[in-house]
Amino acid sequence: MAEHVLNAEGLNCPLPILKAKKMLKTVPVGEVLEIRATDPGSVADFAAFCKQTGNELISSTKEGDVFKFEIKRT
Amino acid sequence: MLDSGELENAKSMSIIVTKGSLDWAYPPFILGTTAAAMDVEVTMFFTFYGLTLLKKDLNLKFTTLGNPAMEMPMMGGHMAMPNIVGMLPGVGAAAGTMMKNLIKKKGVASIEELREAAIESDIKMIACQMTLDLFEYSKDDMIDGIELGGAATYLETALKSDINLFI
Numbered sequence: 001m002a003e004h005v006l007n008a009e010g011l012n013c014p015l016p017i018l019k020a021k022k023m024l025k026t027v028p029v030g031e032v033l034e035i036r037a038t039d040p041g042s043v044a045d046f047a048a049f050c051k052q053t054g055n056e057l058i059s060s061t062k063e064g065d066v067f068k069f070e071i072k073r074t
Numbered sequence: 075m076l077d078s079g080e081l082e083n084a085k086s087m088s089i090i091v092t093k094g095s096l097d098w099a100y101p102p103f104i105l106g107t108t109a110a111a112m113d114v115e116v117t118m119f120f121t122f123y124g125l126t127l128l129k130k131d132l133n134l135k136f137t138t139l140g141n142p143a144m145e146m147p148m149m150g151g152h153m154a155m156p157n158i159v160g161m162l163p164g165v166g167a168a169a170g171t172m173m174k175n176l177i178k179k180k181g182v183a184s185i186e187e188l189r190e191a192a193i194e195s196d197i198k199m200i201a202c203q204m205t206l207d208l209f210e211y212s213k214d215d216m217i218d219g220i221e222l223g224g225a226a227t228y229l230e231t232a233l234k235s236d237i238n239l240f241i
Contacts (some may be wrong), residue, residue, distance in 0.1 A: 012181040014108040018191050021111035039181075052112040 002034035007036045027073045035069045082099040086238040091124035093174040096134040104190035110195035119228045121202035128216045
């Protein structure tokens with residue numbers, strides 16, 4: 001289990017991104033934030049978010065109906 | 075990850091917000107807050123009916139009138155709303171309540187939440203001075219932290235922005 005976890009299940013665009021950004025600010029540089037979301041659009045959105053902000057998208061996976069993202073703060 | 079203010083070559087976006095109904099309030103606030111989350115410097119210029127989105131007391135209305143493309147999901151299907159039905163007393167208010175319930179059910183942010191996020195992420199919000207005068211509002215009717223300005227104020231920002239939207 002990751003140390004920093006954001007549960008964004010049930011939230012729709014753009015809330016998972018907004019909450020992830022807010023929480024990332026509290027994550028020390030080099031550490032990983034795990035995000036769980038159910039919005040199918042979040043797959044493309046977190047990829048774009050990371051590309052633009054320079055944070056590293058370590059993994060983007062799906063477990064059942066839940067999309068899981070691991071983002072390393074840079 | 076740096077805050078946008080610390081980036082020398084930060085991207086920037088401006089949005090002219092002209093509409094103040096519940097449905098039209100979404101595009102500018104969604105794009106504005108998301109851009110801010112992506113380290114973009116955002117300026118929102120609220121003019122004409124968009125100005126109501128800065129009022130302390132948000133009571134956004136929704137109408138089916140003049141919106142023939144709208145179809146509400148209902149009992150597994152979709153229901154269109156002919157303009158003549160939308161004109162009946164109470165139908166507009168009922169459609170507004172339906173829309174707000176749908177927004178909640180689908181986990182979509184409320185405009186209040188998005189506006190709060192806009193303030194938290196330091197989006198520059200400018201109220202159109204002329205519209206304040208025209209519709210007889212005072213700055214006291216509006217939320218704190220906004221600036222007042224006119225067309226030239228907006229254009230100065232727009233001329234150096236990477237994205238300029240009119241919504």
